[in-house]
Amino acid sequence: MVKFILDPSGGIPFYRQIIDQIKFGIASGNLKTGEQLPTVRSLAVELKVNLNTIAKAYKELEILSILDTQQGSGTFINANGIVLSDEEKQGKIQDICKEFLTVAYTYGFSKEEVIAELQNNNLNNNLNNK
Amino acid sequence: MVKFILDPSGGIPFYRQIIDQIKFGIASGNLKTGEQLPTVRSLAVELKVNLNTIAKAYKELEILSILDTQQGSGTFINANGIVLSDEEKQGKIQDICKEFLTVAYTYGFSKEEVIAELQNNNLNNNLNNK
DNA sequence: TATATTGTATTAGTATTATAGTACAAAGGT
């Protein structure tokens, strides 16, 4: 369960703020595998935006296999390990690691520095149901 | 020294492709600290775009303290460690690591998995002059 | 100090994106 909030300043589109909050919710363990998200209508009313704005966020995450949505029943956090094959997982982890190292090196950090910081970081998804 | 290329398909804006290529050039060691980049005019001619498109890329990287530009002389790869204070560096590494872990966890990877993959990755910026 | 070379600023046109309004369609519950 996550409390969604929208910041109209800052120029970040509403639908992207929702995407980011869902991603962070999963990463932090506040959203668990199988958990149902608010319906597009209820969240739209709560956040005072159009339901298509919510639907757009959900849809992008569904394309990424992060959410699982069925018309009539609702939208749920996907059991991500199931839908990605081993090959896809291997490719994905390589992609995100390469991207991350590129950014890190660009800022002048070494591999050792970022690994140390990662080990020190206490963001933890241990509430996740996997 | 880096050979720039633009891919008009794929929908990635030209200025962003240039940004990405500079970032990757630094990360891979092909662009060294202090090295001069092509002038906005010469690169614009070479890539058949307007000089403002190049200038936009350079400017974004200058805001990030990745490039250093002076009217009249040109644009150079910045000695990044010099312009960021220790506090700024510490904040930056925390930011990028938190962002990275969020993405990794969202895809179902553990901290141990991504650290192992990072150690296995051979992207290396050891040609960098720092 | 003139001139060439460098990045910057202003403006405008086009394309894309973000958001909303409204109608549609699928699934579930009664």
Next chain:
DNA sequence: ACCTTTGTACTATAATACTAATACAATATA
């Protein structure tokens, strides 16, 4: 079966982003 609840599709509009044309300003150098 019906009706409610759910997401989806289509359309329109406003805002934003991208690129370009052109003029300006700062620096280097002959």
